[in-house]
Each structure stands twice: as C-alpha cells, then as structure tokens.
Amino acid sequence: MALRMWASSTANALKLPSSSSRLHLSPPFSISRCFSTVLDGLKYASSHEWVKHEGSVATIGITDHAQDHLGEVVFVELPEPGGSVTKGNGFGAVESVKATSDVNSPISGEIVEVNDKLTGKPGLINSSPYEDGWMIKIKPSDPSELESLLGAKEYTKFCEEEDAAH
Numbered sequence: 533m534a535l536r537m538w539a540s541s542t543a544n545a546l547k548l549p550s551s552s553s554r555l556h557l558s559p560p561f562s563i564s565r566c567f568s569t570v571l572d573g574l575k576y577a578s579s580h581e582w583v584k585h586e587g588s589v590a591t592i593g594i595t596d597h598a599q600d601h602l603g604e605v606v607f608v609e610l611p612e613p614g615g616s617v618t619k620g621n622g623f624g625a626v627e628s629v630k631a632t633s634d635v636n637s638p639i640s641g642e643i644v645e646v647n648d649k650l651t652g653k654p655g656l657i658n659s660s661p662y663e664d665g666w667m668i669k670i671k672p673s674d675p676s677e678l679e680s681l682l683g684a685k686e687y688t689k690f691c692e693e694e695d696a697a698h
Contacts, residue, residue: 568597568691571662575678576687577638579620582662585678589644593666594626594635594657597691602628605657608650610667615643617670619677624667626657639677641670 570576575583580598584591599605607627617623617637624635646668650656657665672678682690 568595568600569662570596570684570688570691572684574662574684575638575681576684576690577636577681578690579636579638581636581638583638583678583681584662584666585672585675588671589669590639590641590672590678591666591669592637592639593661595687596661598633599626599658599661599665602626602633603630604628605654608654608657608667610646610650611643613643613646616673617641617643617668619674626654635667637668637670638681639670639672640674641672643668644671645669 571582573584575585576595577583580595582593582595594602605626605628609625609627611617611623617640619638619640620636622634623637623643626633626635647656647666649664650667657667659665
C-alpha cells in the first residue's frame with residue numbers, strides 16, 4: 533500500500549499520465565526497455581552503434597544501451613574529417629570508468645564531420661546519445677549497407693536477448 537501511494541505521488545509530481553489516461557505517441561517514437569531507449573527511424577548495428585540517414589549524410593553514434601553498459605564516459609577518441617570508414621571496422625574509442633571500447637562504423641563512407649564537443653564534454657554520450665552525443669557524420673559510399681542494419685524493434689529484441697544471456 534505504501535509503495536502504491538509513493539508511486540502515485542511520484543507520478544503526480546512528475547506530471548505523468550495516470551493509468552486511466554492514454555498516452556498517444558506518434559512517430560518517431562521511442563521504445564524504452566530496461567531503462568535504455570531505442571528510437572524509431574534509426575538503424576542499429578549489433579555492435580551497438582546507431583545511424584541516422586538524412587539526404588546525403590549519415591550521423592553515427594553509440595546507442596543508449598551501449599552507453600548504459602559502459603557507465604560514465606570520460607574520454608572519446610574520434611577520427612579526423614576527410615578520412616574514411618569501412619563497415620564493421622573501428623573508427624574511434626569510448627573510454628568509461630568501467631572500460632574502453634572500440635566504436636565500429638555500421639556503414640562505409642567518407643567522414644565529413646566529427647563532434648568536437650565530445651572532446652571537452654565526453655559525458656554528452658551518456659546524457660544525450662542520440663542528439664548531442666553523436667560521434668561522426670559521413671557521406672555513405674554504399675547506402676544499400678543500411679538495409680543490413682536492424683530497425684528499432686529488431687534492435688530492442690536483440691538487446692533483450694543479449695542481456696538475458698548474460
């Protein structure tokens with residue numbers, strides 16, 4: 533009973549809809565599982581990177597699921613603009629209080645921009661992995677590579693299965 537009262541008062545304080553209210557989501561919406569967010573409209577690699585393809589540019593970063601498992605990010609290594617990345621190969625690294633992880637490119641292309649904000653504020657990967665925490669922007673050399681990546685539902689299922697195996 534006390535837990536229910538606490539939950540109700542917390543929901544009211546946070547202005548969350550009550551269980552009798554309906555929450556209407558329109559695309560792009562997010563799917564939250566196990567405190568990780570997966571955004572609809574992005575593509576995902578099984579190595580936990582995301583791609584947002586808009587026009588001739590694809591933005592790449594690590595997923596909320598990946599940053600959650602890494603913990604507090606304290607350093608980010610990024611490539612220089614003008615270089616190239618190859619699908620499945622590393623282009624940088626993310627160092628956290630727990631570990632250092634290579635970051636692989638989900639698609640191939642020419643690097644047109646890097647997120648220089650991450651040099652001074654690597655924690656943006658934790659606080660905003662899909663917005664302010666993006667890592668590189670590339671001009672894809674083979675846009676058909678996007679077809680081999682996972683959608684939001686497939687990636688969510690992949691993460692659930694991966695977490696259950698651990």
